[in-house]
Amino acid sequence: MKMETLCTCPVCQSSRLSPFLTCKDYTVSQEEFTLVRCDTCGFVFTNPRPTEAEIGRYYQSTDYISHSNTKRGLVSQVYHAVRRITLKNKLTLLNRLVPGKGRLLDVGCGTGMFLSVCQEDGWKVSGIEPDSGARKLAEEQITQPVSPEILGSYAGETFQAITLWHVLEHIHRLEETLAWLNERLAADGRLIIAVPNLESYDASRYGAQWAAYDVPRHLYHFAPNTLKPLMGQYGFVLEETLPMPFDSFYVSMLSTRYRDGKTRYLEAIREGLKSNSLGKGERPNYSSLIYVFKKR
Numbered sequence: 001m002k003m004e005t006l007c008t009c010p011v012c013q014s015s016r017l018s019p020f021l022t023c024k025d026y027t028v029s030q031e032e033f034t035l036v037r038c039d040t041c042g043f044v045f046t047n048p049r050p051t052e053a054e055i056g057r058y059y060q061s062t063d064y065i066s067h068s069n070t071k072r073g074l075v076s077q078v079y080h081a082v083r084r085i086t087l088k089n090k091l092t093l094l095n096r097l098v099p100g101k102g103r104l105l106d107v108g109c110g111t112g113m114f115l116s117v118c119q120e121d122g123w124k125v126s127g128i129e130p131d132s133g134a135r136k137l138a139e140e141q142i143t144q145p146v147s148p149e150i151l152g153s154y155a156g157e158t159f160q161a162i163t164l165w166h167v168l169e170h171i172h173r174l175e176e177t178l179a180w181l182n183e184r185l186a187a188d189g190r191l192i193i194a195v196p197n198l199e200s201y202d203a204s205r206y207g208a209q210w211a212a213y214d215v216p217r218h219l220y221h222f223a224p225n226t227l228k229p230l231m232g233q234y235g236f237v238l239e240e241t242l243p244m245p246f247d248s249f250y251v252s253m254l255s256t257r258y259r260d261g262k263t264r265y266l267e268a269i270r271e272g273l274k275s276n277s278l279g280k281g282e283r284p285n286y287s288s289l290i291y292v293f294k295k296r
Contacts, residue, residue, distance in 0.1 A: 011038065049216050082250065095121070101160070109128060110138065112134075113141065128149065160188070162185055168193050174220070212251050224283065224291075247286070
């Protein structure tokens, strides 16, 4: 297994890094990985990590639900039931931000469900998905090709909306990708990024068993005070931050399974409600957050 180590922080380029947490890959390999924290800005990331060439094997599991349409097991059934609701909510948000519709690019589109919903609503859709199995399903959904890679695709093209739904935390070549996103976004467009929130209540509640650490697939572990300055370096201005209230319940379900070997549904509901309650306020602090950016 080839691993790579980052010597500096992706946000502030400081070399002062300290161990933060050791987490286990409960989904595929059962291996342990180290998270480090930047002493200067507080950014947390997985380090060392599998190389880009090696990371693919850590996605090879039917338990990795976003890359399949499986409804095997109660947790998967809950995931798909909630997804139907969240797809509608995402489309509503998209149409509010860009009422004229236009071209949409979904980076890391998975099996293409979001693209399909937007296509039916009148958007001209394009997708990027590196996983071959998920990409094939996406192409069947929208009846058009989906690109297998980010960098190098859609050269010279721009989009009125670009979305990354729980994708940015997976991207190895982060700096190059953020520069690429700035080039692809239209001058009046909107970039929508959803990521887990390291500072949420459920993150502190479950510690190393917090499912949203999802090592080693999640390379970075964002919080509002680290994502905003990172995006600012690449010409993006934060317009608004919105909650993803369903995530606290799903993440809590998985976290109890990782901790105890079985899913504690009642606890997950209780802790999900508590996380959402504590996450309310002038600065949302939910389990996962949606960040809306525009170009400077």
